Amino acid sequence: MPEGQSAGSTAAPAAPAAETDLKPLTAAEVSALCSNLAKGCEKQYRAELAEAFMGLAAWFGGRERTVTDASFEQLLERVNADLDSGFPAVNAVSRQEGDRGALRALAWSEKVTRILKSLLTRYAQEGEAMLADTQVYVCTICGFVYVGNDLPEVCPVCKVPNFKFEKIGG
Ligand SMILES: [Fe+2]
Secondary structure, three states: OOOOOOOOOOOOOOOOHHHHOOOOOOHHHHHHHHHHHHHHHHHOOOHHHHHHHHHHHHHHHOOOOOOOOOOHHHHHHHHHHHHHHHHHHHHHHHHHHOOHHHHHHHHHHHHHHHHHHHHHHHHHHHHHHHHOOOOEEEEOOOOOEEEOOOOOOEOOOOOOEHHHEEEEOO
């Protein structure tokens, strides 16, 4: 018997409230998580680990089912759900835990999500005309989406130089 355990301690301790809210991740979510871990490893010059995480990201990404019933309304619903309940809940837990790193990442993420909502709202009004004669870029660090031809010098959300932006589509 491991040190510190008594014969009567067979029942598992009750999970904290936050753990009862956990749900399994989808393959796409695990893929995104692995991709983010790979970027973190790159920043720390751990190329071998970064490559391993990218391999995992690709593997999980290939296992996600193809969404056939996607719609603009569903996307907007998910964005609104994140803003209305997701961010407040996760921010509360991060504050409670005193996790400054998580709070900083959440601040970026919430800003980016609000910008996405603004772009979606604009797209709903303007349609494809919004994307005519313009480019779309994504900040590979924070996810900020820029629609336009003249990139800002630095990302307005996370402040990385614009060479970290990736052009999307044609
Ligand atoms: Fe950024």
